[in-house]
Amino acid sequence: MINSPFIYDLDQSELEKLLTELGEPSYRANQIWQGLYKQYWNTPDEFTTLPKSLREQLDKILRFEPLQPIKYLDSSDGQTRKTLFKLHDNRLIEAVLMNYDPSTHKGQGRRTLCISSQAGCAMGCVFCATGQMGFMRNLTSGEIVAQVMYYARMLDAQGESVTNIVLMGMGEPFHNYGNTMAAIDRLNDSDGYNFGARRFTISTVGLVSKIRKFADEKRQINLAISLHAAEDAERSAIMPINKKYNISKLLEACRYYVDQTSRRITFEWALIAGVNDTEEVARKLAARLKGLMCHVNAIPLNPTEGYQGQATNRQSAARFKETLEQAGIPCTIRMRRGIDIQAGCGQLAGFVDVLE
Ligand code: SAH
Numbered sequence: 001m002i003n004s005p006f007i008y009d010l011d012q013s014e015l016e017k018l019l020t021e022l023g024e025p026s027y028r029a030n031q032i033w034q035g036l037y038k039q040y041w042n043t044p045d046e047f048t049t050l051p052k053s054l055r056e057q058l059d060k061i062l063r064f065e066p067l068q069p070i071k072y073l074d075s076s077d078g079q080t081r082k083t084l085f086k087l088h089d090n091r092l093i094e095a096v097l098m099n100y101d102p103s104t105h106k107g108q109g110r111r112t113l114c115i116s117s118q119a120g121c122a123m124g125c126v127f128c129a130t131g132q133m134g135f136m137r138n139l140t141s142g143e144i145v146a147q148v149m150y151y152a153r154m155l156d157a158q159g160e161s162v163t164n165i166v167l168m169g170m171g172e173p174f175h176n177y178g179n180t181m182a183a184i185d186r187l188n189d190s191d192g193y194n195f196g197a198r199r200f201t202i203s204t205v206g207l208v209s210k211i212r213k214f215a216d217e218k219r220q221i222n223l224a225i226s227l228h229a230a231e232d233a234e235r236s237a238i239m240p241i242n243k244k245y246n247i248s249k250l251l252e253a254c255r256y257y258v259d260q261t262s263r264r265i266t267f268e269w270a271l272i273a274g275v276n277d278t279e280e281v282a283r284k285l286a287a288r289l290k291g292l293m294c295h296v297n298a299i300p301l302n303p304t305e306g307y308q309g310q311a312t313n314r315q316s317a318a319r320f321k322e323t324l325e326q327a328g329i330p331c332t333i334r335m336r337r338g339i340d341i342q343a344g345c346g347q348l349a350g351f352v353d354v355l356e
């Protein structure tokens, strides 16, 4: 039915309430929960644990699948799959699965899923394809959950499962704080999908008030901060949010987070040739991060249509890492994954006109 709620938007108690209203015993809610989050069913017909009459009733009052996959792109090495989804109001979002080979990852194969929290983004970072398209709307918690269930279902058919979830797709998760946390709680539920909090990573542009709130909640979720510059003038030029929360305020909130949670924080750094990949910048960054329990994740910029910056080269990336490490700040240079499928943040939805 148009305008009826999507089933993934309900938490377990809301589902119980709904079934009680239908005059059903409370164990029916648990059967549905198991069907959704352990069997990955997403159509009423699949819920064979329920009487047919109840299935028909549910089909009338709820909608089941909020996402319509409209495009897949697999990288040429077969290790990255990007899916573009259409939402019920025709908005587009994307989610990317990255397989990490056991031979290069300490013997452990990882399947990391990168999901979206908003359609578009209001933060306007100039180098980002999602930022360049502007803000459409927040995703509901169910739309966030459904991205995970979609891939969980696909992998399950191959006898595999998602091992890590990162909120690094389209949107700013802390600008949609409530729905993002509700989605994580639903995925974390031990009666359902049971995905451990420590296997989630939230990446934020640096919304200071939300970083503090998140710290106070003392969750086990990993936190990554998109920093990309060591001085305010440089950061404000590429990330407008810096005019509201400057680097000192941001790093103060990061220190608060580490104090509250005793967890290490990650800083993300897109290496842009000649802009933020020099030894001088690395030294400035190391000075600012001194004494903070952290790690820098640097990745060569994924060039986008709306920004003239280019990716750093191998030597500069290696020198950047070395300079940071000599100053006592651990740094990893990440490979760019799925570069041939525009797997960078927001790039597929932005390029959909070209693809179709
Ligand atoms: N809004 C959140 C999460 C989504 S973006 C955030 O900004 O942190 C995920 C990461 O991709 C961020 O670190 C972001 O800065 C980075 N990113 C965006 N566009 C990029 C590009 N063109 N090249 C490399 N990294 C990019």
Ligand code: SF4
Residues within 6 Å of the ligand: 121, 122, 123, 124, 125, 128, 129, 130, 131, 132, 169, 170, 171, 172, 204, 205, 226, 345
């Ligand atoms: Fe939004 Fe993150 Fe892109 Fe910035 S980098 S525009 S916060 S999605």
